[in-house]
Every structure is written in structure tokens, then in C-alpha cells.
Amino acid sequence: MKSKEKDSKSPDKSLKPIKKNGKVEKKKKKENFEVHIPRIIVRNLNFKVNEDQLKKAFEKSSIAISNVSIVKKGQLILVVFRNKKKQLFIHLDEQSKGFGFITFDKLEDAQKAIQTMNGQKIFGRPMALDWSLPKNVYEKMQKKESSASIQNDSYGIQSNIQQEQKENKQEDEDEEENIIEDEQEDSIEDEEETSKTRTNESSRDVREHRTLFVRNVPFDATEDDLKNIFSSNGQHSIPSCRLVIDPISKHPRGSAFIQFASSDEAQNCLNLSYTLHGQELQLDMALGRDELVKAKELRDKKKENTIKHDQRNLSLANYGVILNLNELDGNETDLKKRQNLEDIKKQKLKDPLYFISPTRLTMHNLPKNIDDDKLRKIIIDTLKKDKIPMKDIILKECRVMKTNKDAKKSLVEVKKLHIGPLSLRTKVMRELRQLKDLRHENVNTFIGLFIDQNAPALIYEYGHRGSLEDILKKEEIKLDWNFKWSMLNDLVRGMRYLSNSPIRCHGNLKSRNCIVDSRWVLKVTDYHLNEMYSLQNAPRQVDITDLLWMSPEHIRTSIIKNDVATVMTSSAAGDVYSFGIIMQEVILRGPPFCMLDLTPQGFFFFINKNDYYILSSVNIEIIAKIKKPPPLLRPSVSKQVAPPEYINSMKQCWAEQAETRPSFNDLAQSIKLLNGGK
Incomplete structure (x- = not known):
């Protein structure tokens, strides 16, 4: 029988499938992921951390490192004004994306790094370490998640509604309960994929309220650690303790199921607080498969009635759209402009990261003599004509965007730098980029750098x-x-x-x-x-x-x-x-x-x-x-x-x-x- 199994794995396509009991036995795909390369991913890095500094931080723990790489963005561009007439585009150095990868010589070193360096701070930010998955496995996981529920929205554009609902922070009092139900459902699915069957005894202990679902379990915790802490040094009987293991990475997911001998012991432990390896454990009564399905149906129905699957406010996309030539008095030029803007809007909304603001309006084709104050007055006067009380008119911001051609005629604030000849080194360009990236209503916007070897200056917006x-x-x-x-x-x-x-x-x-x-x-x-x-x-x-x-x-x-x-x-x-x-x-x-x-x-x-x-x-x-x-x-x-x-x-x-x-x-x-x- 062993020789037949070996032959079945041979790459020779002429071999026929193995028959067992008169039936063709299908080959099972091996989907389990095993760690072959000692490589980890480091997240939550400070943008100023470079590869040498990251390597030194890990070498302090006497860990042998083979390679360190930090993922970076593409080059950025900063507009620099010269002689107040021309524009000079300067390519800036690449910036970190906040995560990187570290490859070790030995698998033991990678394990040691995760245990000792996870949560350690570098440049004031705690690092988050985890095993690095191969690209094909990661893409498979992303595909599995993204294909869960893709529907057409009211604007006719595909959007992953389930993902949008996860990202939207619900300010509902039962949000914590929803999270618990999701985690328990995922955990049960993982347990079923691992064991393929669930015994009647397991379902019985859930019905009898003898099993607790534990969250926020440290990744380095073992089942013996959980048994010791929940048994209270032998005072409670723990017939079963199971960590939830990810079926792909084979690493703990940070949750577990604890089964007690009686419901009273489970209820007593539920009212107590437990801490393991410095992390406070979160306890809830385990739910059965039927209860999870009913809870999910009720939750989905509630979300349909409240948010109606419109997290991006796409139902507002058609407000103010006029594409009827008769309503435009036969002005074909105006119709062409409106159609062009509508096409641009549709193209942008295909990206799930874009959304429609319910409180901001965009106006196009304004006369060039209209500034912020004039536009504000026009809007207020229009609302007054509709008999809207002045106390109900709250116009927080009204800004007319200028093109580069119009911006040259605008006043700017010039701050001279008494530094002599200017040296545009890498560090200087990095600081200029940081100034350029600052955006806040109460911070004056940095426009650019005026290049003059005798008197360089920083250019800001003008305070009227x-x-x-x-x-x-x-x-x-x-x-x-x-x-x-x-x-x-x-x-x-x-x-x-x-x-x-x-x-x-x-x-x-x-x-x-x-x-x-x-x-x-x-x-x-x-x-x-x-x-x-x-x-x-x-x-x-x-x-x-x-x-x-x-x-x-x-x-x-x-x-x-x-x-x-x-x-x-x-x-x-x-x-x-x-x-x-x-x-x-x-x-x-x-x-x-x-x-x-x-x-x-x-x-x-x-x-x-x-x-x-x-x-x-x-x-x-x-x-x-x-x-x-x-x-x-x-x-x-x-x-x-x-x-x-x-x-x-x-x-x-x-x-x-x-x-x-x-x-x-x-x-x-x-x-x-x-x-x-x-």
C-alpha cells in the first residue's frame, strides 16, 4: 500500500488514479503552512527607524540575524519656488511604510525574537512581531476574506460591504457582544477544520453552560498554563482545555475554550478576573452553533435596518446631478462638463477607500472673481431665501480652491532664513517633506521653499x-x-x-x-x-x-x-x-x-x-x-x-x-x- 501511495505522488501524468473499494480516491491538497524559513514581520515601526537601527535593537538580545529589510514608499515630490516665477520639482528620498521583515539564521532565534522583542519599544513605539507568511498563502487568505461578501451597492459599483461594516466603528451598546460572537464562530470553524468532527460531549457541555470562551490569551501561553490558572491550583476540575490554532499558520489565534466539570464552577470563574503573562483574560460563556447562527441572523437584520449597507453614503451620489439637456436650457457645453465630472466621480468611487461626505459639498465652474467670503455670502443668502433661520445655518468652512496659475496672484507669507547658502541635503529634504505633509485647520499651510543662495525663505499661506x-x-x-x-x-x-x-x-x-x-x-x-x-x-x-x-x-x-x-x-x-x-x-x-x-x-x-x-x-x-x-x-x-x-x-x-x-x-x-x- 505504501508503494502505491508513493507512485500516486509521482509527476508522471500517465499514471491512473488509485482505486480504493472500487472508487477513485481523490488526492487531498496539502494546505497546511509550515515554517521553513525563519522569517518574521515587524509592524508598528516608527517612520524614522532605519534598517541598521532595527538590526541593532534585535542584536542586543544576542540573536543572529541574516537580513533586515524595511518596506518603503515610492518617491515623493515637493514643489520649490525659484525667483517667484518658475517651479522646480525635487524628488525626495523614500519613506518607511511602518513595517519590515527580519530573516534569522535559525528557527530558534526567530522564536526567541518573537518571545523577547514583541512589544518592546523602539523610538517610542512598541513593535508587533509575528511569523511571516509566504506570499501565495497570504494572498490566498486575503482572497478568502475579500470574497466572503461582495455585493452591488445602490450606485451600481461593487463594494465589499462586509469589510466596510467591520471597519466602521459601531457605537452600539451590543458591539462587544457581536465581536465575541464573531470570534467564537471563527474559533469553532477552525476547530472543526482541524478535528473535522465535534463530539456530542462537546456540544452537551456548551448546552449545559460548562464551557467558557477565553479571549486575549498570550500567544506564548500553553494549554497547561490555562489549566493551572483556571483550576485555581486544583480547586476546580478542568476536563478539557483547547487553544484555538490557525489552520494555515499553525500558530495560536489568542483564544481558547475551557471546559469545567459543572456549570457552577464555570459561572464562578466567569465572575472572576484572571491575568496571564501580564495580559488580562476576557471571559464569556461559550455559545453553541445554533445560538451563533441565530445571533448572527439577528445582528445582520438589525444592521440592514439601521445602516442599510451604505457605509460610504453612496445613496447621496445622485444628489444635485443634472444630465438632462432640457433642464440646462439646451447648453451642450454645460452638459459635457457635467458628464465629465460624473464620469470622474464614478471612477473614484470604484475604489472602496473613497466615500461621499454627508456634510461637504463641491461646487464647480465658479467665476474667477469669487473668493471665500463671496461664496460664503452667496450660500447664506440662498439659504435665507428658502426661509431657513439664521441660527440653523452652520457653515463651518467655505474655501475656493485656486489653480497654480491663480495661486501666483495670491498673497503669501515669506519667512526669511538667515543661513547663507542653502544646502539641500537628504535630512533637509526630509524636514521639508514633513512640513509639507502637515495638514490642520489651525496650522498655517507650508507652501514651499524659495530658493535664493543669499536669502532663502519658507513660503506659507497669508493671514489676511x-x-x-x-x-x-x-x-x-x-x-x-x-x-x-x-x-x-x-x-x-x-x-x-x-x-x-x-x-x-x-x-x-x-x-x-x-x-x-x-x-x-x-x-x-x-x-x-x-x-x-x-x-x-x-x-x-x-x-x-x-x-x-x-x-x-x-x-x-x-x-x-x-x-x-x-x-x-x-x-x-x-x-x-x-x-x-x-x-x-x-x-x-x-x-x-x-x-x-x-x-x-x-x-x-x-x-x-x-x-x-x-x-x-x-x-x-x-x-x-x-x-x-x-x-x-x-x-x-x-x-x-x-x-x-x-x-x-x-x-x-x-x-x-x-x-x-x-x-x-x-x-x-x-x-x-x-x-x-x-
């Missing part, structure tokens, strides 16, 4: 209403507490975004570096200049008045000579201190430390109606006291001019020790509470 400092000096602008809160809230939101972005900190935050656009939205600008100077090996010099916004620890590292200071360091905690000084400016509508009277003439003298300058001698005196306390010098704001909550938040930002200051994430919450949580 000037800086925050300009707003505070204009007495004709009335600032109530709601207006002041709105300005501070915009500033905190912008700084929170910067502090959580790759650039980490501003480095020179002050009211002059906060611009206000035509919609009275405050935006942070002139950020990350310290790093640009550092990469060019040039000193970052500022006027001595800028030190009035700077934190004490950074003043102490600065080099002060005459009326110029060379800034050496910057940090996110230093930005928090600067924000506290800006809070004082907004509350009192005056410059930093304006309440102090340190000279007979007063603290300020005026050159003209709009500009004031701080006396240099006063500057030096204030900065000297900040640099070397005691006494601790800070602005003074009385309780009569500001609510106590504002003053407390401001004083927290002024803390002498940087580590005791709140983060911008904390400030965002506290500022929100200052306006009643709105």
Missing part, C-alpha cells in the same frame, strides 16, 4: 487679518470672553496637532507667530525653524524681546549678546510655557509682563500709533530675573480681570519645572471646559 499681536493692539476690535476663548482654543488645537506630529514642537511660539485668516480662524505659523537652522549648522538668532515668551530652561541655554539672543534648544514643554504667556496677552490685551513698572518712564514707549517697543534695559532686567530665580518672576493677572479657571490654567503653564507643566493634550481638555465643555 494679521497676527494675534495685531488683533490685540487694535482697539476698534472688541474682544469679549467668547472671542478670546475661541482664539485660545484655536491655538491649543494647532499646537496639540504639532506636538503629536513628527516635528514635535514649535520652538518660537509667540503672538506674532499666530496669524488670523479672513474667517477669524487662528493658525500657528513659523514653526520648526530651529531644526532648519540646526541642519544648516547656522545659529538661530532672535531679537531679545522674543525671550519674553521663552521658558526659563531655554533662556539659560541661550547666548545673549547686546540685543540679540542665539537660541540653542527647544521643546514641547517650552511651547507650553510660551502658550501661558500668550494667555496673559489675550486676557490683558497687552504684551508680556505689561503689568510690571520697572522704569520711571513706564514699561513701553510708542513710536507711532500702531507699534510699540519694549525698552532694552527692561528686557534685560526681566530676562535676568527669569534666568536666575529667586525671586520667581511671572506675569501678574488679578482675579478681577479674568475668571479663576483661566488664571489657574495660565499658572500651570508657567511652572518652573518643565516636567510639571501640562501637555497640549491636557490643555485642550481644560480649555474646552472653560467654555462649558463646548
Whole structure:
């Protein structure tokens, strides 16, 4: 019989199939995946990590590594302006996608790496390690998942509705129950594929509520570990304990079934909490096949009634579409434009990553003289004609997009870099790319780099209403507490975004570096200049008045000579201190430390109606006291001019020790509470 089996595996096509009991026996395809190459995948990598740094991190654990590769994106392009007339396209270096592969010399080393390095942090991010599957096996798994449920949506475009429903975060109170049912169903299917049959005893223990389904099981845990922890050192009887094993990779899936001798023991364990290898186990009563099927049917029916399989709002795709020539007064040119836009929209919506926003509208074919303010007025007037109350009209954003030809006529902000000849090295281009990628409503958009060997400059969007400092000096602008809160809230939101972005900190935050656009939205600008100077090996010099916004620890590292200071360091905690000084400016509508009277003439003298300058001698005196306390010098704001909550938040930002200051994430919450949580 053995010789026949060997012959059946021969590649000779002339051999006939083996007959067993008069029937042709079909050959079974071997689908099980076994690890032959000691190769793992590393996910959740910091984008700044390179292959050498990743290799050194693993070699610290005395693990022999054969090869390390990090998957990268293609080249990016940055527009650089030259002489304000031409455009220069520069190809940037490749960027990491956040994951990579490591090949080891031995299978034992790969196993050791997963056990010891999984969850270890590199550049502040914990790594997620797992075995690397061959490409054909991975594609087979993806195909199996994607072909589960592909349907035609209401717009006539194929979309994987099941996948969209998984990705959509349901804010329903029974979402956790749905997840448990899905995991149990997958686990039962895997168990059936492995054992092919389920005994009556197994189904009986589920009906008698003697079996628990355990989630969040560590991947390195064994069945003996689970038995020991659930038996409570022999107090409970555990007839059966089974880890759920993935049928393809043959690795644990992080769940298990625990069978008890009685339902009372299972119920007692269900009410307790267990921790294994530092992970808290999540327990639920195991469900039978019939219960899972009924629960899934009810859940699908509920989803059909609530979301109607339209996660991408494709039912809105036909709103506003006019393709009837009679409705367009016979204008064939207009009809051709509309048809072209409709074809582009259909082509985009074939990609399941695209969706239709229910709150944003796109308008085409606008006259060139229409800007943001004019378009906003037209929309509001149109809604008023439909007798919609003004209180119900909430227009959050209205922006007219300009082409490159129109953009040349627009005003821009130019920030000169006093660094001499510019060197566009790899690190410089990487920093420029990071600036280009920043996108936030309260962060001024970086447009490009003006190339001039004598005076290079960074190009930003223009603030039509000037800086925050300009707003505070204009007495004709009335600032109530709601207006002041709105300005501070915009500033905190912008700084929170910067502090959580790759650039980490501003480095020179002050009211002059906060611009206000035509919609009275405050935006942070002139950020990350310290790093640009550092990469060019040039000193970052500022006027001595800028030190009035700077934190004490950074003043102490600065080099002060005459009326110029060379800034050496910057940090996110230093930005928090600067924000506290800006809070004082907004509350009192005056410059930093304006309440102090340190000279007979007063603290300020005026050159003209709009500009004031701080006396240099006063500057030096204030900065000297900040640099070397005691006494601790800070602005003074009385309780009569500001609510106590504002003053407390401001004083927290002024803390002498940087580590005791709140983060911008904390400030965002506290500022929100200052306006009643709105």
C-alpha cells in the first residue's frame, strides 16, 4: 500500500488514479503552512527607524540575524519656488511604510525574537512581531476574506460591504457582544477544520453552560498554563482545555475554550478576573452553533435596518446631478462638463477607500472673481431665501480652491532664513517633506521653499487679518470672553496637532507667530525653524524681546549678546510655557509682563500709533530675573480681570519645572471646559 501511495505522488501524468473499494480516491491538497524559513514581520515601526537601527535593537538580545529589510514608499515630490516665477520639482528620498521583515539564521532565534522583542519599544513605539507568511498563502487568505461578501451597492459599483461594516466603528451598546460572537464562530470553524468532527460531549457541555470562551490569551501561553490558572491550583476540575490554532499558520489565534466539570464552577470563574503573562483574560460563556447562527441572523437584520449597507453614503451620489439637456436650457457645453465630472466621480468611487461626505459639498465652474467670503455670502443668502433661520445655518468652512496659475496672484507669507547658502541635503529634504505633509485647520499651510543662495525663505499661506499681536493692539476690535476663548482654543488645537506630529514642537511660539485668516480662524505659523537652522549648522538668532515668551530652561541655554539672543534648544514643554504667556496677552490685551513698572518712564514707549517697543534695559532686567530665580518672576493677572479657571490654567503653564507643566493634550481638555465643555 505504501508503494502505491508513493507512485500516486509521482509527476508522471500517465499514471491512473488509485482505486480504493472500487472508487477513485481523490488526492487531498496539502494546505497546511509550515515554517521553513525563519522569517518574521515587524509592524508598528516608527517612520524614522532605519534598517541598521532595527538590526541593532534585535542584536542586543544576542540573536543572529541574516537580513533586515524595511518596506518603503515610492518617491515623493515637493514643489520649490525659484525667483517667484518658475517651479522646480525635487524628488525626495523614500519613506518607511511602518513595517519590515527580519530573516534569522535559525528557527530558534526567530522564536526567541518573537518571545523577547514583541512589544518592546523602539523610538517610542512598541513593535508587533509575528511569523511571516509566504506570499501565495497570504494572498490566498486575503482572497478568502475579500470574497466572503461582495455585493452591488445602490450606485451600481461593487463594494465589499462586509469589510466596510467591520471597519466602521459601531457605537452600539451590543458591539462587544457581536465581536465575541464573531470570534467564537471563527474559533469553532477552525476547530472543526482541524478535528473535522465535534463530539456530542462537546456540544452537551456548551448546552449545559460548562464551557467558557477565553479571549486575549498570550500567544506564548500553553494549554497547561490555562489549566493551572483556571483550576485555581486544583480547586476546580478542568476536563478539557483547547487553544484555538490557525489552520494555515499553525500558530495560536489568542483564544481558547475551557471546559469545567459543572456549570457552577464555570459561572464562578466567569465572575472572576484572571491575568496571564501580564495580559488580562476576557471571559464569556461559550455559545453553541445554533445560538451563533441565530445571533448572527439577528445582528445582520438589525444592521440592514439601521445602516442599510451604505457605509460610504453612496445613496447621496445622485444628489444635485443634472444630465438632462432640457433642464440646462439646451447648453451642450454645460452638459459635457457635467458628464465629465460624473464620469470622474464614478471612477473614484470604484475604489472602496473613497466615500461621499454627508456634510461637504463641491461646487464647480465658479467665476474667477469669487473668493471665500463671496461664496460664503452667496450660500447664506440662498439659504435665507428658502426661509431657513439664521441660527440653523452652520457653515463651518467655505474655501475656493485656486489653480497654480491663480495661486501666483495670491498673497503669501515669506519667512526669511538667515543661513547663507542653502544646502539641500537628504535630512533637509526630509524636514521639508514633513512640513509639507502637515495638514490642520489651525496650522498655517507650508507652501514651499524659495530658493535664493543669499536669502532663502519658507513660503506659507497669508493671514489676511494679521497676527494675534495685531488683533490685540487694535482697539476698534472688541474682544469679549467668547472671542478670546475661541482664539485660545484655536491655538491649543494647532499646537496639540504639532506636538503629536513628527516635528514635535514649535520652538518660537509667540503672538506674532499666530496669524488670523479672513474667517477669524487662528493658525500657528513659523514653526520648526530651529531644526532648519540646526541642519544648516547656522545659529538661530532672535531679537531679545522674543525671550519674553521663552521658558526659563531655554533662556539659560541661550547666548545673549547686546540685543540679540542665539537660541540653542527647544521643546514641547517650552511651547507650553510660551502658550501661558500668550494667555496673559489675550486676557490683558497687552504684551508680556505689561503689568510690571520697572522704569520711571513706564514699561513701553510708542513710536507711532500702531507699534510699540519694549525698552532694552527692561528686557534685560526681566530676562535676568527669569534666568536666575529667586525671586520667581511671572506675569501678574488679578482675579478681577479674568475668571479663576483661566488664571489657574495660565499658572500651570508657567511652572518652573518643565516636567510639571501640562501637555497640549491636557490643555485642550481644560480649555474646552472653560467654555462649558463646548
